[in-house]
Amino acid sequence: MSSDHRTLVLAALGGALEFYDFVIYVFFATVIGQLFFPQTIPDWLRQVQTFGIFAAGYIARPLGGVIMAHFGDLVGRKRMFMLSVLLMALPTLLMGLLPTYDVVGLIAPVLLLVCRVLQGAAVGGEVPGAWVFVSEHVPRRYVGYACGMLTAGLTAGILLGSLIASAVTHRYGHDEIMAFAWRIPFLLGGLFGLLAAFMRRWLQETPVFVEMQKSKTLASEVPLKAVLRDHGGAVLVSMALTWTLTAAIVVVILMTPTLLQKRFHLDPAVTLQANSIATFCLTVGCVVFGSIAGRFGAARTIFVGCVLLAVSYYLMFTHVAADPSSLDLYYGVTGFFVGTVAAIPVAMVKAFPPTVRFSGISFSYNIAYAVFGGLTPVAVALMLKSNGDAPQLYVAVLCALGALVGFTLRSARESNA
Template sequence: MEDGETEKKKLDKKKKRRLLRKKDIVVVNPDTAKKAVFASAVGNAMEWFDFGIYSYLAVIIGKVFFPEVSGSTQLVFAFATFSVAFLVRPLGGMFFGMLGDRLGRKNILAITLIIMAIATLSIGLIPSYESIGITASILLLVARLVQGFSTGGEYSGAMTFIAESSPDKKRGFMASGLEVGTLVGYICGAGLVTILTLTLGDETMLAWGWRIPFIIAAPIGFIGFYLRSNLEETPAFEAMEESKEHDDQASMKDIFVYHKKPMLIGIGLVLFYNVVDYMLLSYMPSHLSSVLGYGETKGLILILVVMFIMIPIVLLMGYVSDRIGTKRIIMGGLIGLLILAIPAFKLIESGDNLLVFLGLMILAVFLASFQGTMPSVLPSLFFTDVRYGGLSIMYNLSASVFGGTTPLVVAFLISQTMSLMVPAYYIMIVSVIGIIVVAFFVQETSGRPLRGSAPAVEEEHEIAGILNDQEEAQWWREEKQEITKRMENE
C-alpha cells in the first residue's frame, strides 16, 4: 500500500513539474506581430515579383537567350531555365534552414533577400545571345541557380517567422498575410510587364524593355532587407535559446531520421499546393498566349484581375481557418479541384472573355484556400529546434520535384500529346494525393501552440483559460519526449 502511495506521489510530482506556469505563456504584442507579417510579406513579394516577371516574359526570354530554337520548343527552353533554379533550392534550404535554427530567424531572412535581389538584378544586365553567344544562356542559368539557392531559405523562413510571431488563435489569419505578399509581388511584376508591353511595344520590349523589371527588383530587395534587419527575433526562438535544449543542435541526420513523419506529410502537402500555385500563376500566362492563342495582352490583364480578387479571398480563408480549422478549408479546396478542374479548363479553352475569366476564377478560389492555410499548417509540423531547417528541407525538396517543374512538364506533355486537358488531369491527380494525405495524416493545429513552443496569446486575460487546460496546451509533449528518448537510445 505504501509503495502504491509513494509511486502516486512520484507521478504527481512529475506531472506538476510539467505544468505550465503563467510566466511560460507568451503574450504577443499585436504591433510587433503585424510588423513581422509586413516585413516577411515584403520579402515574399520580392521573390514572387521575380517569378511574375520571369513567367510573363518567358516568351521574350526565350527569344533573347535561345534564338536558335523556335516555337513551343523555345518556350520549353525558357521554362527549363526557370525550373533549373529549383534543383538547388533544397541545397539552399538545408544551408539557410540549419543556420536559421542555430543563429536565428531574422538574420538569415535578411541575408537571403539581399542575395535574391542581386541575382535578379544580374539577369537584367546580362547581354543577349546575339552579343556574346551561348555565354548569355550560361550566365542566365547561373543567375537562376543563385536565385534558387537563396529562395531555398526565403519562403520557409518567412513562414517560420510569422508562425512563431503570431498568437495561436490568429495564426491562420496572420500567416495568410504572407501569401498576400505573394500575390502583390506577382501583381506588381506582371502589371509592370503588361504596362511596359503596352507602352513600349513588342519590338522595344524584345530589344531592351524586358530588362527594366529585373533592374527595378534591386531597390525592392534593399527595402525588404532594411525592414527585416529591424525586426525582433521570434519569441519561440528566444525561449529556445534560453533553454538547455538549445545546447544540442539537431543535425541533418536527426531531421531525416527522427522527424521523417512530418517531413513526409509536408512533402505531400507542398506537392498539391505548389502544382496548383505554379499552374495558375506561372504557367497560365504562357498557356493562354502560346498554346491557346488567346492574345498575350488580354491574358495578362485577365490574370492580373484574378490575382487582385484573390487577395481578400486568401485573407478570408486564413480568418475562417482560425475558427473552423485548416483541415476543412484545405479538404474543401481539394475536392473542389477534383470535381471542377476539367470544367474550368473547358471554360478557359472557350476563348470567350467572360468564360475564360470564370474558368480562371474557379481555379483561383481553390488555390486561395491553400494560400490562406498552408503558411500556418506547414510550420506546425515541426518542433522549434528543427522548424526552420526541417521546413526548408521538406518544402524545397517537394517544390523542386513537383512545383517548379510544373510549367515545364505541362508544356512538354501538351507538345507531345496535343491535348489541352493535360493541365486539368495533372491537377486532378495531385488533388487525389492531397485528399489522402490531409484525411489520414494531417492533425488539426488551428488555435493550438506550435510544437515545442509555449502557448502564445494576444491578451493577458487568455492566460487563465490556458492554465486551466494544461492537457490542451501541452498536446505536443508526448511526441517530443518519444523523439528525445529514441535519440538518446540510438
C-alpha cells in the same frame, strides 16, 4: 498586436518583392532567349536553353533552403530572413545590367545562369523561413492569419510581375524592348529588393527562438539529421501537401492562360487579363483560407478548399467552352479557391517542433517543389496528348491527395503545438 502587424507587413512586402524577382524572368523569356543565345541556333533549342536556365532556379532551391534553414535553426530566424531577400535582390539587379550574347558571347548565358541559381537559393530560404518567422511571432490563435497574409504577399509578387510586364509591353515597342526596356523590370525588382532588405533590419527575432536560446534547447546536432531520423512521417506528409500546392499554383495560375489559348483559341490578352483577376483573387483567398485554418484547423480547411478548387477548375473549362465571355468570372472564383494553399504552411508549421521547424519545412517544401514543380508542366503536356481534359484531371487528383493527406497531420500537430 501593432508590432505583430508591422512584422507581417514587412515580411509580406519582402516576400512579394522576392517572388516578383523570381518570376519576372518567365514574362520576358522570349526576349531573353533572343538576346542571350546565338541567333544561328534553332528557335526550339533557344527556348529549351532559356527555360533550362529558368528551371535551374528550381534546382537550386533545395540547396539554398537547407543551408539557410540549418543556420536559421541554430543562429536565428531573423538573420536568414534578411539574407534571403538580399540574396534575391542582388542577382536580380545584376540581371538587369548583364551584357548580352552580342557583346560578350557565351559568357552572357553563363552569367545569367549564375544569377538564376542565386535567385533559386534565395527563394529556397525565403518561403519556409517566412512561414516560420511570422508563425513564431504571433499568438497561436493568429498563426493561420499570419501564414495567410504572408502567402498572400508571395502571390501578390506574381501579380506585380504580371502587371509590370504588361506595362512595359504596352509602353514600349518590340525594338525598344529588345534594346533596353526588358531591363527595367529587373532593375526595379533589384532596387526594391534592396529596400526590403534594409527595412527588415527593424524586425525582431522570433520570441520562440529567443526562448530556445535562453533555455538552451536549441538543436544539439545537425537539425536536418534530427528531422530525417525523428520526423519522417511529417516530412512525407509535408511533401505530399507541397505537391498539391504545386498543382494549384503551377497548373491553375501559371499554365492555364496558355492552355486556354491553345484549347479554345482565345486571344492572349484575354487570358492574361483573366489570369490577373485570378491572381488577385488568389491573394485575397490566401488571407481568407489562412484565417479559416487558424480558426477551424488546417486539415478541415485543406479538405474543403481542395474539393472546391477541383470543382471550380472543372466548371471553368466547361463554361468557357460554351461561353468564353464567362472566363473572368470563373477564373476569378477558381483563383480564390487556390488560396486554400495558405492552409498548407499552417499544417507544416505545426507538424515540426520549434528546434527543427525551419529545417523540417525547408527540406520538405523545397525538395518536393523542385521535383513536382519541374515535372508538373511535363506531366500535363504528356497527358494532353491522349486526353484534352488533362489539366482538370491532374488538378482533381492532386486536390484529392491534398484533402486526404491533410488529415494525417492532426496527430503531428497535436503533439508539436
